[in-house]
Amino acid sequence: xxSEDEMAATMMEDSEDEEFYGGGGGDGDDDSDPDDxxxxxxxxxxxxxxDSDDLSSSHSRSYHHRxxxxxxxxxxxxxxxxxxxxxxxSAVLSxxxxxxxxxxxxxxxxxxxxxxxxxxDEDKVRKTxxxxxxxxxxxxxxxxxxxxxxxxxxxDRMSAADCGHPFCVICWQGYISTAVNDGPGCLMLRCPDxxxxxxxxxxxxxxxxxxxxxxxxxxxxxxxxxxxxxxTKWCPAxxxxxxxxxxxxxxxxxxxxxxxxxFCWNCVEEAHRPVDCGTxxxxxxxNSAESENMNWILANSKPCPKCKRxxxxxxxxxxxxxxxxCKFEFCWLCLxxxxxxxxxxxxxxxxxxxxxxxxxxxxxxxxxxxxxxxNSLERYTxxxxxxxxxxxxDLFIWVSFVMAMLGLFWHIxxxxxxxxxxxxxxxxxxxxxxxxxxxxxxxxxxxxxLSKLAGDMSMLDLLLQSKRPKAMVTKMNLSxxxxxxxxxxRVLKWTYAYGFYLPEHEHAKKQFFEYLQGEAESGLxxxxxxxxxxxxxxxxxxxxxxxxxEFRTKLAGLTSVTKNYFENLVxxxxxxxxxxxxxxxxxxxxxxxLGGGSGKGRGGKGKGTTSRSSSxxxxxxxxxxxxxxxxxxxxxxxxxxxxxxxxxxxxQLVLVEVLTNEGIx
Amino acid sequence: MQASRAxxxxxxxxxxxxxxxxxxxxxxxxxxNIFKWTALIKGPSExxxxxxxxxxxxSVPEQYPLQPPQVRFLxxxxxxxxxxxxxxxxxxILKNAWSPAxxxxxxxxxxxxxxxxxxxxxxxxxDSGNLLRSGDIRGYQSMARMYTRLAAMxxxx
Numbered sequence: 001x002x003s004e005d006e007m008a009a010t011m012m013e014d015s016e017d018e019e020f021y022g023g024g025g026g027d028g029d030d031d032s033d034p035d036d037x038x039x040x041x042x043x044x045x046x047x048x049x050x051d052s053d054d055l056s057s058s059h060s061r062s063y064h065h066r067x068x069x070x071x072x073x074x075x076x077x078x079x080x081x082x083x084x085x086x087x088x089x090s091a092v093l094s095x096x097x098x099x100x101x102x103x104x105x106x107x108x109x110x111x112x113x114x115x116x117x118x119x120x121d122e123d124k125v126r127k128t129x130x131x132x133x134x135x136x137x138x139x140x141x142x143x144x145x146x147x148x149x150x151x152x153x154x155x156d157r158m159s160a161a162d163c164g165h166p167f168c169v170i171c172w173q174g175y176i177s178t179a180v181n182d183g184p185g186c187l188m189l190r191c192p193d194x195x196x197x198x199x200x201x202x203x204x205x206x207x208x209x210x211x212x213x214x215x216x217x218x219x220x221x222x223x224x225x226x227x228x229x230x231x232t233k234w235c236p237a238x239x240x241x242x243x244x245x246x247x248x249x250x251x252x253x254x255x256x257x258x259x260x261x262x263f264c265w266n267c268v269e270e271a272h273r274p275v276d277c278g279t280x281x282x283x284x285x286x287n288s289a290e291s292e293n294m295n296w297i298l299a300n301s302k303p304c305p306k307c308k309r310x311x312x313x314x315x316x317x318x319x320x321x322x323x324x325x326c327k328f329e330f331c332w333l334c335l336x337x338x339x340x341x342x343x344x345x346x347x348x349x350x351x352x353x354x355x356x357x358x359x360x361x362x363x364x365x366x367x368x369x370x371x372x373x374x375n376s377l378e379r380y381t382x383x384x385x386x387x388x389x390x391x392x393x394d395l396f397i398w399v400s401f402v403m404a405m406l407g408l409f410w411h412i413x414x415x416x417x418x419x420x421x422x423x424x425x426x427x428x429x430x431x432x433x434x435x436x437x438x439x440x441x442x443x444x445x446x447x448x449x450l451s452k453l454a455g456d457m458s459m460l461d462l463l464l465q466s467k468r469p470k471a472m473v474t475k476m477n478l479s480x481x482x483x484x485x486x487x488x489x490r491v492l493k494w495t496y497a498y499g500f501y502l503p504e505h506e507h508a509k510k511q512f513f514e515y516l517q518g519e520a521e522s523g524l525x526x527x528x529x530x531x532x533x534x535x536x537x538x539x540x541x542x543x544x545x546x547x548x549x550e551f552r553t554k555l556a557g558l559t560s561v562t563k564n565y566f567e568n569l570v571x572x573x574x575x576x577x578x579x580x581x582x583x584x585x586x587x588x589x590x591x592x593x594l595g596g597g598s599g600k601g602r603g604g605k606g607k608g609t610t611s612r613s614s615s616x617x618x619x620x621x622x623x624x625x626x627x628x629x630x631x632x633x634x635x636x637x638x639x640x641x642x643x644x645x646x647x648x649x650x651x652q653l654v655l656v657e658v659l660t661n662e663g664i665x
Numbered sequence: 666m667q668a669s670r671a672x673x674x675x676x677x678x679x680x681x682x683x684x685x686x687x688x689x690x691x692x693x694x695x696x697x698n699i700f701k702w703t704a705l706i707k708g709p710s711e712x713x714x715x716x717x718x719x720x721x722x723x724s725v726p727e728q729y730p731l732q733p734p735q736v737r738f739l740x741x742x743x744x745x746x747x748x749x750x751x752x753x754x755x756x757x758i759l760k761n762a763w764s765p766a767x768x769x770x771x772x773x774x775x776x777x778x779x780x781x782x783x784x785x786x787x788x789x790x791x792d793s794g795n796l797l798r799s800g801d802i803r804g805y806q807s808m809a810r811m812y813t814r815l816a817a818m819x820x821x822x
Contacts, residue, residue: 148730148765149668150675174668175765178731194764317746317755319787 070265071245072258073232075222078243082225085111093118098201099131101221105187108228130190130199136164146171147193159208161191163198172208176200180213184220184227185324228325236268237261253277262487274573275494283497287384304328305335387496484559488524488566495520498573509577520569527562530555557633669729673699676768683770690773700725703739704773708817709781713809714742717817721776722752723769733763736772741816743809745783745794754779755789 073081088111090100106129107113117125126133138144138160143152148171158166167175171192179186189200205217226232226243235242235257242258246265253266254273262271264280272280301310306328311320318332329338495517502510634642677699680692688707695701702723708714720739726732736759738752746755758767758775767775788794796805 149672150679151671170668171765174731178728192764192766194758194762194766317787317789321761 069247069252070255072235073226073243073245074258075241078222078225082109082222085109089114095131098203099199102129102131102199102201105221105224105228108230109225110229127197130197132162132198135162136160138164138166148175159204161198161200161204163191163193163196165191165193165196165198167192169208172204173210173213176205176209176217177213180205180209180216180220183323184224186217187220187224188324224325233265233268235259235261236263262490271490272494272497273491274570275498279497279501280494283387283500287387302332302335305330305337383496383500387493484563485524485527488520488527488562491566491570492517492520492524495569495573513573513577516569516572520565523562523565527555527558530558553633669725669727670699672730673725676770679768680770687770687774689777690770692769692773700727700729702734702769704769706773706777708813709777712781713806714744714780714813714817717813719817721773723772725769730765730767733759733767734769734772735759736776741812742780743790743793743812744780745785745788745790745797746779748789749793753789755784755787 085104086097086100089095089104090097092115093100093103095103103114103118103125104111107117125131138155138158141155143154144158144166145152146158146168147165148167151168153168157169159169159172160166175192176186176189179189186205189205190196191198191200202217202221206214209217223234226234231248232243232245234240235244237257237259240257240259240261244255244257244265246253246255253264254262254271255265256262256271263269264271264277267277267281269277269280269284275283301312303310304322304326307322307326309322309326311322313320313332319338320330320332322328322330330336331338495513499510499513499517502513504510673694677694680694689709690707691705693703693705695703702725704721704723706719706721708717708719717740719742722737722739724735726734736754738747738754740752741749742752743749747753748755754776756775756779758764759772783793783797785794785797793805793808796802796808
């Protein structure tokens with residue numbers, strides 16, 4: 001499976017390359033699409049040679065083998081899909097578009113479900129949804145009495161749904177407004193007459209409601225298409241309007257939105273490989289359990305057993321009905337479905353299912369967890385602090401990156417003349433300098449995200465006013481180095497949650513895990529240092545610099561090594577460190593020696609790299625390896641670094657590879 | 666605000682006119698506040714509440730009739746859907762099934778209907794609900810009748 005993925009990835013890459021260069025050159029439109037940018041984590045590393053191999057996109061080759069199993073939908077896309085579904089139903093069932101919309105909403109926007117139900121029993125469907133077959137006209141009289149305010153009005157000030165129950169325009173407005181302000185339940189609006197269930201559709205709302213309410217209603221209408229659909233979800237990033245259409249059951253849940261936010265489609269938390277969703281929610285719950293807020297929610301509310309929204313019960317009986325669109329009916333005591341609360345569950349208010357469960361200790365769990373947290377507070381703090389540090393670093397990287405790029409921006413300025421001047425200064429062909437320029441061009445992108453976060457668009461405007469030559473935008477380099485760092489940080493961060501939940505008694509695993517984690521941390525730190533600190537030097541450098549090229553090579557090497565290490569780390573952790581089980585602790589121990597030492601490990605490494613390079617495009621696409629000590633990029637055949645004469649060291653990633661490979665075979 | 670006042674005023678006039686028509690319900694508006702009403706309802710016949718007169722307190726929100734009025738029993742009553750201490754009523758039309766086409770009068774009618782047909786499946790008064798759900802109709806009825814006598818009937822002597 002892996003190799004197939006790879007093939008596809010490579011092919012995709014090639015074709016996209018062609019597209020870039022075929023269409024290419026320096027002209028063309030200015031609106032480079034930042035979407036392409038998002039996926040490309042490793043454009044950077046291919047940059048030792050010239051333009052011809054600067055692979056700008058490799059969608060499926062980011063961290064994990066990612067065959068695109070999701071689509072990002074913009075608001076326009078959503079509207080279009082929605083319209084298409086409505087058109088389809090309206091045509092097939094020959095009903096009005098409004099009626100089609102009501103039907104579709106009721107069946108969670110599943111066209112096939114509507115068709116099935118409708119043709120199975122049209123009358124039943126009409127009844128449950130409130131679609132009348134015949135339109136009843138409003139009684140023919142000069143004046144009518146409104147059923148809400150009891151005033152009499154001339155006919156033209158009255159309005160009615162298909163059922164013909166007349167209400168005055170003002171009362172309709174109030175009625176719709178109340179419903180709209182009550183939430184998405186307004187999409188299931190019915191005639192105000194208690195004995196009548198006729199549906200009130202979008203046309204009436206648009207005709208009768210105030211401008212604000214209309215907007216809100218249409219907003220809910222659009223949202224419903226995403227929220228009621230099992231296959232789509234909104235990107236959870238603040239201020240992001242994109243939705244993600246996901247092919248359910250296609251494995252990997254990691255999704256990257258067009259706004260650059262990576263999240264887990266399953267639990268909508270941020271992307272959290274290698275940790276699973278359950279652990280993440282436990283971990284997040286645990287972190288926030290300290291806060292007063294969460295304490296209050298825990299003490300005073302229960303999550304709806306179906307949609308998980310917290311519910312506070314402040315009055316009424318134990319028969320709870322969740323607010324629309326969920327509408328799940330359940331028992332407050334046992335959180336079981338109300339439909340199961342009949343005579344056979346005892347028929348008593350003191351719900352015996354709860355009693356039974358309590359006796360079995362099911363409900364003690366939350367209590368127990370709190371207890372345990374107290375006992376192991378120290379252990380927890382250890383992990384939490386490290387987790388949180390990596391969390392804050394995330395934003396910090398962005399900020400510092402943007403700042404650096406902004407600085408560069410002011411240095412170079414947006415026009416080509418300046419650029420040429422700088423290219424003279426560095427005595428490099430212009431194409432090489434693009435390396436830097438692209439970086440700040442790409443900075444536009446993170447700035448978009450950042451300023452969105454900060455709610456301040458001025459920085460972005462500033463940048464957008466400048467003209468951006470397209471050729472440069474298509475090549476991405478530096479920003480992916482930073483994306484890479486961010487992604488690695490994220491993985492590292494979640495390994496702390498992983499560590500916290502690693503069973504205390506599995507010593508071998510724990511040791512191995514901590515070792516891997518430590519290596520990952522120092523590797524990333526090295527890359528980060530190199531990128532952040534050393535880069536500054538070249539920004540301000542005067543005159544030509546040979547070191548600049550070396551710096552680039554070094555950075556490229558480091559990036560690829562780190563990236564690979566993390567890829568393997570993720571894989572190993574997702575396997576539950578199974579190698580440790582199967583190969584006993586001795587293996588881990590001995591490999592440790594390999595890793596720590598120098599020469600001895602080479603045999604293992606050789607095996608590791610060869611067997612992998614065929615299946616996954618590892619270390620370096622151009623066949624280079626990066627020296628552990630001076631980071632010089634050596635040709636593959638070299639065993640000793642050309643620069644510093646150090647022997648090629650078995651990097652830890654190779655160690656993991658060996659283990660993984662052996663685990664597989 | 667204005668709308669609710671106008672509507673309540675209409676209801677007030679309607680009540681004056683209908684008083685004789687529905688002898689079971691006596692709706693009275695507070696002298697100084699049109700948003701406060703009280704009602705006296707007769708316990709329906711063939712129920713343990715027969716012969717009792719129960720007082721209800723209405724508190725009407727400003728958004729009425731788009732929002733439901735708040736109603737509770739002032740008279741103590743033993744009924745599965747009425748809170749024994751506070752008099753709070755668990756009735757769908759007073760919560761999510763409210764429609765602006767309902768009136769105070771029709772709410773009273775609905776409450777009378779609820780007295781005749783208790784919903785022991787979603788009880789507010791556990792003891793009462795449990796009696797009914799376990800099939801102890803006699804037990805429920807005698808309790809309900811006792812409280813009707815104690816609280817909802819004029820004291821003799």
